[in-house]
Amino acid sequence: MKSMPNDDLFSRDNAGARRSARAKIIDQDGREVHGDPPGADGFQTGPFGAFQHGASGFEFAAAFQPLTREQRLARLDAIAKLLDVAFVVPGTKVRYGIDGLIGLVPVIGDLITTAFSLWLVREARALGAPWHITARMLSNVAVDGVVGLVPVAGDAFDVMFRANMRNVRMFKRWLDRQPR
Structure with missing residues (x-):
């Protein structure tokens, strides 16, 4: 066969x-x-x-x-990791992602990474995130986007704050508490 x-x-x-x-x-x-x-x-x-x-x-x-719910959750997790913790600074335990790299381009880079973060929130909402989880996710994206606009210090904040990882972790914790 x-x-x-x-x-x-x-x-x-x-x-x-x-x-x-x-x-x-x-x-x-x-x-x-x-x-x-x-x-x-x-x-x-x-x-x-x-x-x-x-x-x-x-x-x-x-x-x-079409993707299954599990595949969509895995995609959210993979994109958040790519954006926030995909790479390691050699000789340290400091992790960063393409969010930190793209964010080095003034204004445009931060707008691009904020758009990726907003897509993650939209996807979580489509998977059933309630309004209070969505609001907290949006506040994380807003803080990351606004502080990220500050040259150099904003990029360092992006690397340490990891808004996308926070958002996916928060969404998964909410999902784990839901009855199946």
């Missing part, structure tokens, strides 16, 4: 019919996706039309499949 794309999302039962796995699939707007996903008939519709899986080996469109 040849390998199927997205084996983690789908499996075949004894009759060979496709059935979906247990994990919920949530679209980019936080809504649960029901029914057969695009591509259940062997074709995947992507931004460039329909591509067949398997025979040609071309599975580019598989990247456009």
Whole structure:
């Protein structure tokens, strides 16, 4: 039997019919996706039309499949780590991310990193964050963005404050307290 794309999302039962796995699939707007996903008939519709899986080996469109809640949480965590703690200053235990590097570009760099931080808040909201968690996340982004505008001292503050890691940690703590 040849390998199927997205084996983690789908499996075949004894009759060979496709059935979906247990994990919920949530679209980019936080809504649960029901029914057969695009591509259940062997074709995947992507931004460039329909591509067949398997025979040609071309599975580019598989990247456009809806993500599960767990995958979206992992993406939030990975982006926060990239922004805040991806690198280590050699010879020290000081960690920094691309937020600190991009923030070195006056004004524009801070606006770009604030936009990334706001996207993380939007994604948390789409995953169900209540207003009080969202408000605290937005206040962390505001503090990081405003203080980050100060040359040199603001960049040092960005490295130490780590607003994105704080926000993801706060959101995950809230999620852990919710009934499943």
